[in-house]
Amino acid sequence: MSKTGKQEILNAIAAPLLAWYDVHKRTLPWRGTKDPYQVWVSEIMLQQTRVAAVLPYYERWMQELPDAETLAAAEPERLMKLWQGLGYYSRARNMQKAAKIILTDYNGRFPQTSKELRRLPGIGSYTAGAIASIAFGEAVPAVDGNVLRVAARTAGIADDIMEANTKKLFQKMMEEAVSQDRPGEYNQAMMDLGATVCVPNGAPDCENCPLAELCEAKRLNLQNTLPVRKKKAKRRTEELTLYLLLRDNTAALRKRPEEGLLAGLWEFPHLPGTLDEDAAAQALRDWGLTPLEWRKKITGKHIFTHVEWHMTGYLLTVKGGGDDFFWADYGTLQTLAVPSAFGKFLEQVLRQMDSRGKI
Numbered sequence: 001m002s003k004t005g006k007q008e009i010l011n012a013i014a015a016p017l018l019a020w021y022d023v024h025k026r027t028l029p030w031r032g033t034k035d036p037y038q039v040w041v042s043e044i045m046l047q048q049t050r051v052a053a054v055l056p057y058y059e060r061w062m063q064e065l066p067d068a069e070t071l072a073a074a075e076p077e078r079l080m081k082l083w084q085g086l087g088y089y090s091r092a093r094n095m096q097k098a099a100k101i102i103l104t105d106y107n108g109r110f111p112q113t114s115k116e117l118r119r120l121p122g123i124g125s126y127t128a129g130a131i132a133s134i135a136f137g138e139a140v141p142a143v144d145g146n147v148l149r150v151a152a153r154t155a156g157i158a159d160d161i162m163e164a165n166t167k168k169l170f171q172k173m174m175e176e177a178v179s180q181d182r183p184g185e186y187n188q189a190m191m192d193l194g195a196t197v198c199v200p201n202g203a204p205d206c207e208n209c210p211l212a213e214l215c216e217a218k219r220l221n222l223q224n225t226l227p228v229r230k231k232k233a234k235r236r237t238e239e240l241t242l243y244l245l246l247r248d249n250t251a252a253l254r255k256r257p258e259e260g261l262l263a264g265l266w267e268f269p270h271l272p273g274t275l276d277e278d279a280a281a282q283a284l285r286d287w288g289l290t291p292l293e294w295r296k297k298i299t300g301k302h303i304f305t306h307v308e309w310h311m312t313g314y315l316l317t318v319k320g321g322g323d324d325f326f327w328a329d330y331g332t333l334q335t336l337a338v339p340s341a342f343g344k345f346l347e348q349v350l351r352q353m354d355s356r357g358k359i
């Protein structure tokens, strides 16, 4: 089919899609609002994260940081705590940077066009499109993985959606296809259709799809072939030995560097490789610590986008130095932003320290 034919199919999506949305839209706390701040927070949280997981985070965030002003003024530590468990922490840090810019450069008023929004830290073309269309009615698309999938299937486009050029092509085609009258609802309808009907894993529910009559993938039985996505590079594996050190009713932590993976968050001290008890004890001596009682060996795994951590943790009581570490008592440990990569280990440490701070 010619490019024009594919564009015509995409242009025909709006009417059946919006009619379907009027009946089937999901009820979500950020739906029905035109407040750009609320739209922004929800869209950033929803990147790489499922709706069900986002809901409690969104509620907590809005209670504590209901607008750009409170976000700009929030303590970074508190911000990380509110984000703890969502992953990709740079999203929260970028939001705070953007909130400060909104206050200083825009007098606290949100920029209203997708072009201006894209200038803010952490706001790419998808998020800018979502905010501009939902909050300000600008007729721009919000092209994310859902839209790429639905559009590739409907129009029968077999280009590799991992390629930058393909994304550009879809962006252009969707700019023409987006509803001029109801762009915000159009974009939200695409999100809902991609999440509930034209799903990424498993068979799409073509029988209940408002686009079924237009859809090339359905007509040619290509639902499992489209969209085309080249294989990702294999993740590398890193082995780590974690020290879960308990001393005088406190546990040892240190802060990660301000740049890179999990930047600025708290972690348990660790060394590369999987060390046995003897080798692990040697490092303790280097830190000026003497082991008292080895209590537990705990193993765990955490998968990031490009790397997989295989962790072995030693839970033990110690005495002596450890001057490079921050020694947190039970209450403090619960307030610190420790990433979910260490969640299993944190749980075990807290279990050893009861609520009265006794180990």
Ligand code: SF4
Residues within 6 Å of the ligand: 150, 153, 154, 197, 198, 199, 204, 205, 206, 207, 209, 210, 211, 212, 213, 215, 216, 217, 218, 223
């Ligand atoms: S008909 Fe099937 S493949 Fe086509 S858009 Fe609908 S759910 Fe997706």
